[in-house]
Amino acid sequence: MHIAVIGTGIVGTCTAAWLQRDGHQVTFFDPREPGEACSFGNAGSLSPSACLPVGMPGMWKRVPRWLLDPLGPLTVRWRYAPLVVPWLVRMLRHSTKEEVTRIATALRTLLEPIFDCYGPLLDDAQANHLVKRTGCLYVYSSREIAAQWAWGMNLRRSLGVRMVDVDQDELEAIEPDLKGRFRFGILAPENGSTLDPSALVKALHAHCMDEGAQFVRCAVTGFERQGRHVTGVRTRDGERVAVDGVVVAAGAWSARLAAELGSRVPLETQRGYHVTVRSSNLNLRHTVMAVENNLMVNPMAMGLRLAGTVEFAGLKAPPNYERAQALLRQGRLLFPHLDTSEVTEWMGHRPCMPDSLPVVGTAASVDNAWLAFGHGHMGMCMGASTGREIAHLVAGRPTQVDLTPFRPDRF
Numbered sequence: 001m002h003i004a005v006i007g008t009g010i011v012g013t014c015t016a017a018w019l020q021r022d023g024h025q026v027t028f029f030d031p032r033e034p035g036e037a038c039s040f041g042n043a044g045s046l047s048p049s050a051c052l053p054v055g056m057p058g059m060w061k062r063v064p065r066w067l068l069d070p071l072g073p074l075t076v077r078w079r080y081a082p083l084v085v086p087w088l089v090r091m092l093r094h095s096t097k098e099e100v101t102r103i104a105t106a107l108r109t110l111l112e113p114i115f116d117c118y119g120p121l122l123d124d125a126q127a128n129h130l131v132k133r134t135g136c137l138y139v140y141s142s143r144e145i146a147a148q149w150a151w152g153m154n155l156r157r158s159l160g161v162r163m164v165d166v167d168q169d170e171l172e173a174i175e176p177d178l179k180g181r182f183r184f185g186i187l188a189p190e191n192g193s194t195l196d197p198s199a200l201v202k203a204l205h206a207h208c209m210d211e212g213a214q215f216v217r218c219a220v221t222g223f224e225r226q227g228r229h230v231t232g233v234r235t236r237d238g239e240r241v242a243v244d245g246v247v248v249a250a251g252a253w254s255a256r257l258a259a260e261l262g263s264r265v266p267l268e269t270q271r272g273y274h275v276t277v278r279s280s281n282l283n284l285r286h287t288v289m290a291v292e293n294n295l296m297v298n299p300m301a302m303g304l305r306l307a308g309t310v311e312f313a314g315l316k317a318p319p320n321y322e323r324a325q326a327l328l329r330q331g332r333l334l335f336p337h338l339d340t341s342e343v344t345e346w347m348g349h350r351p352c353m354p355d356s357l358p359v360v361g362t363a364a365s366v367d368n369a370w371l372a373f374g375h376g377h378m379g380m381c382m383g384a385s386t387g388r389e390i391a392h393l394v395a396g397r398p399t400q401v402d403l404t405p406f407r408p409d410r411f
């Protein structure tokens, strides 16, 4: 079949790669270069352990504080508050222990096979050098403080995630840069990360192009249909391209296209920031998650990346780089010896659903359109497994993962 893949982020690119392995002809549509939107500047962690949703039990108690602190780990811009409050209420409804257990169980099914699903794509694209599997260290100021997060950690363990307690001496031995501030850690040895998320997407995309994909550098504005069948896509330039099927993988911008295919979904963006310290004098070997600070620190090809935070302000508001500066201040606090003389800043739009589960499935009112978006904080992790599952749907094969929790019509 000739399949239109809308979006050249990690999800669209991995999906295209899996479709090509089945012999389909792919045409990408995107006004941007591959891997230049949210898949550009994320923390790059590839974590089978990252199965906890954003909305955790007890989170509602912190809502008032978020509203008052524009530089806090989770903030809502006042002007955007009326639009997003109903969505936040939905998210909080999914934060009971029962819901979190259900969501984590579902997320784990797409996260557990991360490396099995990336493996063949990395081999094909000769991009194995962009992924390392050195583990992730969750670090805390003390073992007692870590106990506050024990429920979530135990949930991870109950779902088969390997987590190893690391006491202060061992922590300082394996990561000398953590000396002083952190006295307890939990190692997730099976985790990995990418040295450059954008380069990873570009490498996978380049291989798809080598294998005969086409790339239309334009936004898709709508679809041509005959009954329950999409026959073509329309672009902003007025072009009409005939296709046999469509995959919507347009990240945070997917909702309008999905609605046109009959699936109304409550997609919201949680904007996140990074600072990348180019001249880093730290020698971290692991990805480090400073849990109390909500800060992910990852040594990458271009420097040390400090990423995180959530800002609700929609798709159009300009970035508030004060938030990136706040990340840098956290970094200096945690690593007083960090050389921050040369840094870059970035903001990206995470595509998020209120239940923290992506949308992976067939669109409601057509039989040959598939939806693959809403991966929130874990799109790099779940890109390849989502692509594999979409390829199964397109082929009419049984899926390897039970996609029921990710159905587009669950809302």
Ligand SMILES: Cc1cc2nc3c(=O)[nH]c(=O)nc-3n(C[C@H](O)[C@H](O)[C@H](O)COP(=O)(O)OP(=O)(O)OC[C@H]3O[C@@H](n4cnc5c(N)ncnc54)[C@H](O)[C@@H]3O)c2cc1C
Binding pocket: 006, 007, 008, 009, 010, 011, 012, 029, 030, 031, 032, 033, 034, 035, 036, 037, 038, 039, 040, 041, 042, 043, 044, 045, 046, 218, 219, 220, 221, 249, 250, 251, 252, 253, 254, 271, 272, 273, 274, 296, 307, 308, 309, 347, 348, 349, 350, 351, 372, 373, 374, 375, 376, 377, 378, 379, 380, 381, 382
């Ligand atoms: C600060 C931060 C840290 C993060 N850290 C991690 C992490 O460590 N690990 C992890 O797994 N995830 C992480 N994430 C999340 C991850 O980056 C996203 O989930 C992921 O990049 C989403 O990929 P995507 O392909 O769905 O969307 P995107 O990468 O945003 O790609 C969507 C593409 O669709 C295109 N598009 C939009 N509209 C149209 C249209 N109408 N027609 C054609 N094309 C269109 C856009 O131009 C874009 O290129 C992080 C995110 C942030 C912000």
